Amino acid sequence: MDIILVSHSRGRTWRLRLDPNRVLTWLPLAVAGLALLGLSFFAGMSLRSDRGLLPKQVVGAWDEAFSQQREELAQARAKAEEDASALARRIAQLQAHVIRLDAAGARLTQIANIDPGEFNFEQPPPVGGPETEASGSPAVLADVIGSLDRLQTLLGDRERQMRVLEDLLLASRMQREVKPSGWPVDAGYITSGYGSRTDPFTGLRTTHPGIDFAAAEGTPVMAVASGIVTAAQAENGYGQLVEINHGNGYRTRYGHNSKLLVKPGDRVLKGQQIALMGSTGRSTGPHVHFELVLNGNTVNPAQYLDAAH
Structure with a gap:
């Protein structure tokens, strides 16, 4: 059998000779190929879904698995x-x-x-020691x-x-x-002690309720303990006086000052300057008259002075 192919554009012809024996040999293969192609097309059409080429059940299962994993x-x-x-x-x-x-x-x-x-x-505390291997399971x-x-x-x-x-x-x-302790001045000396003495103005024996510390005019006078100023004014015999309440029954008095550096109600600390030494009131020269009162009674300040000297 001959098949003639004619090309009008090129003006040529082709002749194909078909041998019946060869046609019979290739015919089953051609039929099988066409059958496979048709089966593939049918399978593709049957597997086609609205969202693609995968079955809806597979897509749904995958979506559910992905959603669960995203949630986890x-x-x-x-x-x-x-x-x-x-x-x-x-x-x-x-x-x-x-x-x-x-x-x-x-x-x-x-x-x-x-x-x-x-x-x-x-700073962190200093520590040290030999390095050892850690034991146990990780924390x-x-x-x-x-x-x-x-x-x-x-x-x-x-x-x-x-x-x-x-x-x-x-x-x-x-x-x-x-608690009162120490001297009310940094420099100076004691000119009169506590107790009985001869009065410098009358020459008679009298009781001196404090200790006198002499120094130069204007020497700072300091509180011997912390407390609250209860008086800072001129008093008869004392001249310019400062009185401090220290609590627990203690009060101290500082007399004959030339200038007061505090006022009533002030809170003062131990060692703070409260006045300048002078000779106001009943005085023969620059000094500070220092009194210590305990529970309303004057006491000898000597033991409190010695606590710091």
């Missing part, structure tokens, strides 16, 4: 953020405790007159937070203990501050 990932991230926030809060609380402890420790060091170089709360976040909770409780207990100790030390310091 979001939950895991939220849990991690929550744990991180909890850990940050614990650390912030511990830092606040440590700051308060450092402040309390610094105050205790100052109150107790401890060398700052011995207890420097601005998980729950263990870390539990340890932080226990440490926070411990720091809270230590802080309360240090507060109590600070109060005790402050009370002891205040007791020392308000």
